[in-house]
Amino acid sequence: MNAFRAMGCDVALPYGVPVGLVRALFEERDARFSRFRPSSELSRVNALPLGLTLVSGEFASMLSLSLDAARATDGLVTPAVGGAILAAGYDRDFVLLPRDVGAAVPAAVPSWQSISLQGGGLLRTETVQLDLNGVVKGKTVDDALELAGSGWVSAGGDVAALEPVVVGLPGGDSIALHDGGLATSSVAKRRWLAAGVPKNHLIDPRTGSSTTSPWRDVTVAASTCLIADVAAKAALLLGTAGPAWLDGRNLAGRFVAHSGAVTLNESWSARAPKTLAA
Amino acid sequence: MTRIEKARRRVTVARYAIGITAAVALGGFAAVARVSHPGTAPRVATARTTVTAASTSDDSSSTFFGQADPGSYSNIGPSGSAQPQVQSVAS
DSSP states (O other): EEEEEEEEEOOOOTTOOOOHHHHHHOOOOOHHHHSOOTTTTHHHHHHOOEEEOOOHHHHHHHHHHHHHHHHHHSSSSSSGGGHHHTTOOOOOGGSOOOOOOOOOOOOOOOGGGEEEETTTEEEEOOOOOOOOHHHHHHHHHHHHHHOOSSEEEETTTEEEEOOEEEEEEEOOOOEEEOEEEEEESSSSEEEEEEEEEEEOOOTTTTTTEEESSSSSEEEEEEEHHHHHHHHHHHHHHHGGGGHHHHTTTOHHHHHHHHHHHHHOOOHHHHHHHTTOOO | HHHHHHHHHHHHHHHHHHHHHHHHHHHHHHHHHHHHOOOOOOOOOOOSEEEEEEOOSSOGGGGSSSSSSSSTTTOOOOTTOOOOOOEEEEE
């Protein structure tokens, strides 16, 4: 298969698809939405975190999706967590982060409703540092698959497919993805210490700090990778309420606890009852 | 109407006119800035093609978990003994 690295993760796709086009798309999105590149449009927008800011059409579209995700998850997956993730110590590319970043205090996450798009402008009525990571990768995988025109695209736990592909799951099991999207949200990686206190990259907006969910990995299947990714993040943050929350939306979810124990929600069990082992 | 009342009326009318003029000028400036901004184009060029970035709907909650993802949709099934071609794990 073809593989390259972008957005801080491994991107893979089968031979025979236009890897150059896919790579260019990932690099363009990374250049625009990276929190760690001073030249990115996101960094420029976050330099003035209050009031009206002119943004590009691409930026406005991605932010619109992010606000849709916030609305659909009651604010659990929100673009307003940028300040909190910085306060937790995740302020540079993860490979450059020291093992212990020193003391960190939770930062209140502003309401996503303080963010709105007004024509070509972004309006923030509270000081908000944006972080669009909740949607950028999933949407880019979906768009990359559209560019590829066949096969599948995988990036850091997110998979989108136009034809059947067997996907390995956390804990060693596997599933057949016929088409659509499959995404895993996880706190198994991108972990660090803040004055000895374990932190992870998934901020719970209700506390302004890294999640303490009982789940280590949550995998969701949906019609698109974007939907699967947003749902997986929300379900992980919801903790023990996550499986039923996904069932209420007819989404299949597989939950792996920190102990390695696997829980399937009803929707997953009905579609792939044998994926129990961890 | 006294001279003082007439003067107050003239000041009120003048303030109103200034407000309208400023609003029109600001709107014109915003329109020009939007049109001339290099990032305004809604499509992004890649190497040899273009990709529409995303929905721009202001009320598209159905994009997630709604009618766009009906409950009857089923895209997964058992893999049998086949080896994984790709992983969905944290990286």
